[in-house]
Amino acid sequence: MDPIDVAELALSLPEIDSNRPSPARIYDFWLGGSQNFAVDRQVGQRAAAEMPTLQAAIRANRAFLGRVVHHLAADLGVTQFLDLGSGVPTVGNVHEIAQQANPAARVVYVDIDPVAIAHARALLAKVDGVEAILADLRDPDAVLTRPLVRETLDLSAPIAILMNAVLHFIPDTEHPDAIVRAYVDQAAPGSYLALSHAAPDLDHRREQDKMLDDYQSSTGVPFINRDPDLISTWLTGLEIQPPGLVTVAEWQPEPDIENPPMLRTYGVLARKPNPSPAETE
Numbered sequence: 001m002d003p004i005d006v007a008e009l010a011l012s013l014p015e016i017d018s019n020r021p022s023p024a025r026i027y028d029f030w031l032g033g034s035q036n037f038a039v040d041r042q043v044g045q046r047a048a049a050e051m052p053t054l055q056a057a058i059r060a061n062r063a064f065l066g067r068v069v070h071h072l073a074a075d076l077g078v079t080q081f082l083d084l085g086s087g088v089p090t091v092g093n094v095h096e097i098a099q100q101a102n103p104a105a106r107v108v109y110v111d112i113d114p115v116a117i118a119h120a121r122a123l124l125a126k127v128d129g130v131e132a133i134l135a136d137l138r139d140p141d142a143v144l145t146r147p148l149v150r151e152t153l154d155l156s157a158p159i160a161i162l163m164n165a166v167l168h169f170i171p172d173t174e175h176p177d178a179i180v181r182a183y184v185d186q187a188a189p190g191s192y193l194a195l196s197h198a199a200p201d202l203d204h205r206r207e208q209d210k211m212l213d214d215y216q217s218s219t220g221v222p223f224i225n226r227d228p229d230l231i232s233t234w235l236t237g238l239e240i241q242p243p244g245l246v247t248v249a250e251w252q253p254e255p256d257i258e259n260p261p262m263l264r265t266y267g268v269l270a271r272k273p274n275p276s277p278a279e280t281e
């Protein structure tokens, strides 16, 4: 991957505020990336000090994304991916994993963070069938009607909708359930939804609350841990694929990998069923 200089990028793109920490860049820092500023690293370091199991959870979340995309592309024959809240490109990007299984796989990355999208565009300049757009996933109609989305993905055929570690940034007042539903409703039958979501750590509630207070006040972005029981209500009507809604480390785990204790993040893969004969009449 050709690295771009994040400081130079900030000079060329006025919408990048290098004084305000951003979730995308803090996540990049936690994963060991270089697309972050001092303000991001400071928040990231404080959070990791408060919750020592945080970084293991971040790595497990990213590994879940890799396994679920591989499964979709290699085992389920999915060739189209809409990655919502895709983050700063890093090791194991969706298009790399999908195109390894099927070189014809097509991917659209969507993120609200200009560093994430600028870096993705630099990386993707020479990759066929892969695009990146700066957009807010909270407006499904706007995302799904963007020309680059329409030119890259055939929405009349099945796609995989990826919402990995992003819905916890959407408060209840903005109806994450309805957002998920809007993407699923507009996707063809046979499409898949893969998502992961942070959950409360019942053993370290106080530390987790303290960490989140700091994270939210520093970034200005809400962060809501949710119980898996609630998340499963968002999946009504979909066919949940084995092993169900489980912690990301438990989702089709790599054999012989020992997982250290970590903050709980849940992951799931679900399929939009084909209409019943009565519905098609």
Ligand SMILES: C[S@@+](CC[C@H](N)C(=O)[O-])C[C@H]1O[C@@H](n2cnc3c(N)ncnc32)[C@H](O)[C@@H]1O
Binding pocket: 023, 024, 025, 027, 061, 062, 065, 084, 085, 086, 087, 088, 110, 111, 112, 113, 116, 135, 136, 137, 138, 163, 164, 165, 166, 169
């Ligand atoms: C924690 S990162 C997850 C990255 C990647 N999906 C993964 O799991 O490795 C969350 C990403 O979601 C993006 N994001 C947050 N709210 C968003 C929104 N409303 N629309 C689009 N992207 C959003 C952030 O900018 C960030 O890059």
